[in-house]
Amino acid sequence: MTKLIEAALAPVIETGVPALIEEPIRCMEIFRFDRSSAERFIPWSDQSRNCGLFKISCKNASGYAEYALPSTREFADLVRWASVFSRLKGMPVTEAIRYAQKQQQWGSVRMLLAVSALADLEANQHQHISRKRLGRLPLERSFLMDCSEAYYHF
Incomplete structure (x- = not known):
């Protein structure tokens, strides 16, 4: 067993470069924009939809996806709807x-x-990208909070 471990570590020991370890997901945020902000930054939004942004972050990077959900009872409770992502x-x-x-x-x-x-x-x-915008939407956290009527951090 020790020989297997040594064999696996040999390239790291010889080059001095640590093995690539993928960072785990550290946090997620979901923003539901107020109507005027959604209309300004999401061209496909309309009054019958709840629009927003989903953000997933690791140590040194974040990923984003916009959403537009029907304004129905099913999607009304943002925390309940988004809680499945906590897994x-x-x-x-x-x-x-x-x-x-x-x-x-x-x-x-x-x-x-x-x-x-x-x-x-x-x-x-x-x-190694750190985005400042997603389309026309600025991604600065304080700006996103100002544009949101609902927010969930998990």
């Missing part, structure tokens, strides 16, 4: 993508929202 916390991004893709019980809207934000996070991690 992703602590997972490495690639594992979280595989997990989210299998969650048909979440419904297609939540599953696609999670996969979209996770794919964006994965791309931003590998390219």
